[in-house]
Amino acid sequence: MIMNVTQSISWACSILTKSNSDDSKISAKVDAEFLLSYVLDKNFTWLKTWPDYELSDQQVNDYRVCIERRKKGEPVAYITGKKAFWELELETNESTLIPRAETELLVEFAVEALKPKVVAKVLDLGTGTGAIALSIAFERKNDQVVGVDFNRDAVLLAQKNALNNKVTNATFLQSDWFTAIEENEFDLVVSNPPYVAEGDPHLLEGDLVFEPDSALISSGDGLDDIRYIVRTTKNFLIPNGQLMIEHGYEQGEAVRKIFEDNQYTEVSTKKDLLGMDRVTMGRTSK
Numbered sequence: 001m002i003m004n005v006t007q008s009i010s011w012a013c014s015i016l017t018k019s020n021s022d023d024s025k026i027s028a029k030v031d032a033e034f035l036l037s038y039v040l041d042k043n044f045t046w047l048k049t050w051p052d053y054e055l056s057d058q059q060v061n062d063y064r065v066c067i068e069r070r071k072k073g074e075p076v077a078y079i080t081g082k083k084a085f086w087e088l089e090l091e092t093n094e095s096t097l098i099p100r101a102e103t104e105l106l107v108e109f110a111v112e113a114l115k116p117k118v119v120a121k122v123l124d125l126g127t128g129t130g131a132i133a134l135s136i137a138f139e140r141k142n143d144q145v146v147g148v149d150f151n152r153d154a155v156l157l158a159q160k161n162a163l164n165n166k167v168t169n170a171t172f173l174q175s176d177w178f179t180a181i182e183e184n185e186f187d188l189v190v191s192n193p194p195y196v197a198e199g200d201p202h203l204l205e206g207d208l209v210f211e212p213d214s215a216l217i218s219s220g221d222g223l224d225d226i227r228y229i230v231r232t233t234k235n236f237l238i239p240n241g242q243l244m245i246e247h248g249y250e251q252g253e254a255v256r257k258i259f260e261d262n263q264y265t266e267v268s269t270k271k272d273l274l275g276m277d278r279v280t281m282g283r284t285s286k
Helices: 005-016 022-040 044-049 057-071 076-080 103-114 131-139 152-164 224-236 252-261
Strands: 082-085 088-091 121-125 144-149 170-174 186-191 237-246 265-271 277-283
Touching: 005 022, 005 057, 022 044, 022 057, 022 076, 057 076, 076 082, 088 131, 088 152, 103 131, 103 186, 103 237, 103 277, 121 131, 131 144, 131 152, 131 170, 144 152, 152 170, 186 224, 224 237, 224 252, 252 265, 252 277
Parallel strands: 121 144, 121 186, 144 170, 186 237
Antiparallel strands: 082 088, 237 277, 265 277
8 A cells, every 4th residue: 555654644643543632633643753753764854844755565564563553552662662861862672661751850850959069979779771870971971870770671771772872971780779889979869769559550551551560560558669768778878968769749748758757858849840749859967
């Protein structure tokens, strides 16, 4: 079947649109255009400029495969194997959580907190693709940034992303949280740990169905990993060092209490662009 760019996008939208709502139509078009851009290895401007370009038989077939995978709910980032984050383009795979836009806020807060320091050491716990560690290292090229993950495949992926993005001041280690880390050496520890409770109905929705449970689920009420990180991080921070943790929008109050119960000072929670609690932070004593 011969299809040009316009026809291909129209066909894909008819497959991906789930309802007559504007949101569904917009989401379908975004996915359709993004996946066609990926298949053709062209940017969005090119798609707009060449609407009559006819796809080859192979391109049509590749596009159909992508659209069918997306129709089944598979995340676009897994289909394409890449995701834009901060100023970087990261490779992704099923071993890690897909970097999300709200996590860029954690990077923003981290970079702001480090401004008074000419050089700093930063630790990223549960680094996954390396998104947080690499973004901080990209912004602060004199810093030494370490990312750790218990998953060897994630560590290898983060190392590859460092090479692909030419970030040379970030290193990645396989570590079960702190097991491979020396104590009392970091100015800042950051983490986007698992914080979803087992059995949470959101795990059956959207991209979460395809992402690894180990990157999403924390035992008990979803806060056990955060409790461990907050309790243990004090041993790895310099005096007046800082800890920042991303968490669920309904967990701000509970996470602040965990910080306060562990004698952190200057405890506060930052909100995301929707006004929801997103990142809680605190300092060790001087």
